[in-house]
Amino acid sequence: MSESTLCTMNEAVDRFVQDGATIAIEGFTAFICFAAAHEIIRQKKKDLTLCRLTPDLIYDQMIAAGTAKKLVFSYLGNPGVGSLHCIRRAVEKDIPGALEIEEYSHFGMVGRYIAGASNLPFFPLRSYFGSDIIRANDNIQFIESPYGDDQVAVVPPLNPDVAFIHAQRADIQGNAHIWGLIGVQKEAAFASRKVIVVVEEIVEESVIRHDPNRTLIPGLIVDAVVHEPFGAHPSYVQGYYDRDNPFYLDWDRISRDHDLTEKWLNEWVLDVPDRAAYIEKLGSERFDNLKPGEMLAGPVDYGLYS
Amino acid sequence: MSESTLCTMNEAVDRFVQDGATIAIEGFTAFICFAAAHEIIRQKKKDLTLCRLTPDLIYDQMIAAGTAKKLVFSYLGNPGVGSLHCIRRAVEKDIPGALEIEEYSHFGMVGRYIAGASNLPFFPLRSYFGSDIIRANDNIQFIESPYGDDQVAVVPPLNPDVAFIHAQRADIQGNAHIWGLIGVQKEAAFASRKVIVVVEEIVEESVIRHDPNRTLIPGLIVDAVVHEPFGAHPSYVQGYYDRDNPFYLDWDRISRDHDLTEKWLNEWVLDVPDRAAYIEKLGSERFDNLKPGEMLAGPVDYGLYS
């Protein structure tokens, strides 16, 4: 780990994502690593189990591309826009193939990652009372408190084979600073057997060391670091770029039709060699428009104690 | 909460700390709010239940002063120095009075705060197997996982009446930035019915808002804010001052003798009207020596999205 684990996305996916693997690409509305998803599609990985609270466009695309056999999730939506039509098509009509689903609520998914990350056999939460979710998913159980008349739901650990975590910056060992909506990235990373950190910027170790409370993912658990600027487009990275909302609206139209979806996947994923080519194809003006103004955090002094 | 909750330590203790209350003054080696402890001693509060992973000198002093009837803890030590002689005297010899103890491991205390903070009837952890700690404390139980042959220990929630949380800076509503050893401060604050934030600096709301990931304690749960510079002396505040190690060594000597301890408490606590007077009595050179050099965190841009 004190060695560089830098590699390309092509190498990372080739090396760590096996057919049939369980994958988590997390990030709540933000930090969604489409760069990883597109490379997985390009490498024609199959029979994946895809885990994510909000499958979002990223899994809509992966499922339309036929990479997945199963989806573990808690909310299917194109945020602020509407439905995820590809996933609906898979669930409602087996197009492009049957898709097994395993459904929780958000808190249940969070609990599964926490249990997975901390080697607990279950995680307790107050949810699911009276809900049909427990009828659809018998992984959810209830247990009694040993301290009196109180019952809580429990969910089992989730330990993906591989997690992709998108971050603003990391050193070459994968020690990663993340700020903004931190979501479940930490829990998903610690829960996963292999962790790939994908960043907007590679920085000197000293940048990380000067703000150790900001290190959400320690290099200790990181297997590969991929430098992939704009790797979360069309989602956003706090302070680096905004969500490309026109794309989310376009996708609503494209994804309603499977042929149109396939055409889009061909043009923007399969016929594009890598992320850099995708960014170039989109054009730099598109990204100019997504650049936010500056809002810097104030000074924080850790102190030199020598 | 969008109003100021600023007050003096005298007012905060008078208003929120009742005789017989359960109190948590947390902070692992750092951020130990001696200012709160000394005011509690001055106001001659009685029959308190004191909760802390590491009772440290702060509870050694409070117990020697006769404020406590019970201690809930996980490690009794003068860090880097040796024993807590006052607590030993209370436990071994009932001086100055009998002290009930309720003992966990660190992880057990952490779990109790998490359960208390999140309204869980228990928190599961892998500890205590085969340990006599469970014989000394029947609050610790074991439960079976519903997912097969696996057993974990559980601890019950801890919900102190009042928590004192020392921080580097907060606005007048108590939204507090903390960096360094964040310990269990967040969990202890959320677990407590009343929260008093004690800070080195009161800052404008905008300072907090420019780094929302740094806000460990939201004003939402804060009942009072006390501006008390050097309020954690002789412990330290990251970036503001160092631990006053000579005092920790002195205390080892003073605290070995109850009369000497009482004399110290009279001179440095009871005969001192407030923290400002204590600081003045110590002298400014003492604090000059504790000032660390500068080590600033690097820039972090949250972006202006307008």
Added chain:
Amino acid sequence: MNETMNYSPAEMMIVSASRALRGSRVVFVGVGLPNIACNLARKSHSPTLELVYESGIFGANPARLPLSIGDPTLVSDSMSAVSMADLFMLYLQGGLVNVALLGGAQIDRFGNLNSTIIGPYERPKVRLPGSGGACEIAINAQKVLIIMRLKKRAFVEKLDFLTSPGHLEGGDTRENLGIPGEGPELVITDRALFTFSKSTKEMTLSELAPGESVESIKAEVSWPIHISPDVKEMDPPGEEELRIIREELDPDGMYR
């Protein structure tokens, strides 16, 4: 825009929801109508109302109208941005949320909500989003306000799927399960308001939007709806409320 009135059905719902927030301290909020309603409450009767977003944001101060609960404008200049674990464990389950606003595709007489499927679960006719946080919000928020358009196919005799518990089978069935929050208090629609009976916990028509009648509402509810003995007319949106919505909160009319 209702032709005979100077406000739209959406504005009626926003204003009703805003008014129902009076007296609450902390509201758990999604974007869209609920977001506008909460901000209207802040800008009118409840300036100290605190908003908590499911994405982990407390004390947001957005520089633009957010597109989703995960919009970066909700993060920048907010008081606190936390993990989802903290959001669900400390804020929601910890009991800090006084009131939450929820919706769904179907609702039954006890305020139970379906946002999961239409048709059978294994082979749904329509696959809806699912719970997201709704199930635990319905359970842990101290009380719940439901916002939905009034339509017969939404106000159903029996849900296709119970995603988020309301009063379950009524009476004390919710309380008996040890559910922390008190459940739905009010159903806010574009055409009427419904409360819940204290004893049976069944939905009761309590207020009518201007132009509606008991009969017009009955026609949109699939079960024989209870009618409050003193059904009154809803107070239409006030001028100041409409001004705040139109000029400050939704100047582009995205949610009208």
Added chain:
Amino acid sequence: MNETMNYSPAEMMIVSASRALRGSRVVFVGVGLPNIACNLARKSHSPTLELVYESGIFGANPARLPLSIGDPTLVSDSMSAVSMADLFMLYLQGGLVNVALLGGAQIDRFGNLNSTIIGPYERPKVRLPGSGGACEIAINAQKVLIIMRLKKRAFVEKLDFLTSPGHLEGGDTRENLGIPGEGPELVITDRALFTFSKSTKEMTLSELAPGESVESIKAEVSWPIHISPDVKEMDPPGEEELRIIREELDPDGMYR
């Protein structure tokens, strides 16, 4: 400093512990002797050894010798500073810690440790610090190295209190409880090293410090200690090891 040798008993322990860390990736460490031993390992045979402190610090790069595991110099310039919840849940219980160094006031033949009391619990003769994190460290670290001075009153037939489980009653009693970590592997003292039998898990004298004999060690152990058939002499500290300790890690000789 041992008069006939050019190193102290503490230096012997530091060097032995350092050597026992060879091959480990992540060590859970306290300050004092263990801290020096870990840093000696890093500066000699294991430059990639990672240190995790109980205070929540990973990848520390202290600008001075830390006074405690909570010293601010361990925070500044570290890779990551996390809450105690994360430290215990994600790092320790999560199984990332390959090896931990523990001590105690008493140890028994199965490597169980007492750091709680001497005498009866309700009215102890000596109240010791208690567990701190030791109990869960002993349970969750993949393996444990114990560092203690060899003294008869510490190597006891029966502990006054079992704070941190070693091999419990030996054999498979530890494994049968479902304890994740494998337990104590080595007991490092100033005068001898002890390993544990693969089958019975009983402590076995395996190496003697220069100048010691089987008899001199037996005299300091309260139970009839097993002796390895091939007891050998411990390798004394090398010149380079001593130089690193004295010049780089502990120039003021605080821990010698």
